[in-house]
Amino acid sequence: MSKIKHAEIVARQFLKKHKLKVPINIEEIAKLLNIRVTYASFEGDGAILYNGKAKLIIVNKNQEIGQLRFNIAHEISHFLLKHRGKIFNTHPGDEKPLYEKCADTCASELLIPRNELKRKHYQFNGDIQKLKNYFQVSEKAMITKMNILNLPYHNTFYK
Template identity: 30%
Template sequence: MFKKSREWHNIRPDEREIVARHMKNVPVKLGAMAKELGISVKLSSLPINVSGQISKTSGGYEIKINRHESRQRQRFTLAHEISHYLLHRTVIDDLGGTLKDNVLYRSGAEESIEYEANRLAAHIVMPEDVLEKAYLEYGEQLSEAAIEHLAEQFGVSKAAMEIRVAA
């Protein structure tokens, strides 16, 4: 019913194992996942039109999340930036070491990498195995209340959950 994003197999096997382990429970503990991947995460006062950014630092990589956005938005942004780390480190490095994503998750890099990061982020925060169990619990026709409940359970917005279950 639900399938892994096509980007899943582009992750290094050792990192895929770390991500998969964290995806077994919802809401997925994204901060713990980032830490185990060696990524520093900070809530920051970013400009109003910037949701998040990932930067290469002397010690590795650092993600900054806009503290002024909703908790659900922060979670998806963190998953999106982790996805950039997993898939696009060479792009980050080629862009001078920083990739900033605006509120539409556009960074100035090729649009295709933003789509890839969004698909993988949705897969990470709404894992198909756990989502499938919940989906079966509610039946094939998900009511608005069921979608809201699932969104709350997974720590995502209702819109993100609607997109994920429709995919």
């Protein structure tokens, strides 16, 4: 099994074990894992995970809520996937290392579970705005997941 597929399965199992429902309360996940989330102002989008004795995520509070939620989920995913190291930092870019791609995949599945997306896709007739609002994610995250699942969509600024 690929590491990317494994990351998706880890997220799915975590959601099932804790009976978490959409929209996912990302703060509840952090609390279940004994991870403290702190909000601060700093330059750029992103979040930082310190995975030492105390687990801490520092997130830029000046982000759009969907991006903020994804960045927290991404850092939580490093913890769920047992990535080694003390500090992880979300960063944009196409040339991400495999462990970052795995964290993205896990975060996406935590916030936008594929089976729930397939159900809601038909209910909302592929409307990106309605779907992103339902899952409380960014438009970019929703479109990325829709493309991965080959689901048609409309009502977007990104085509």
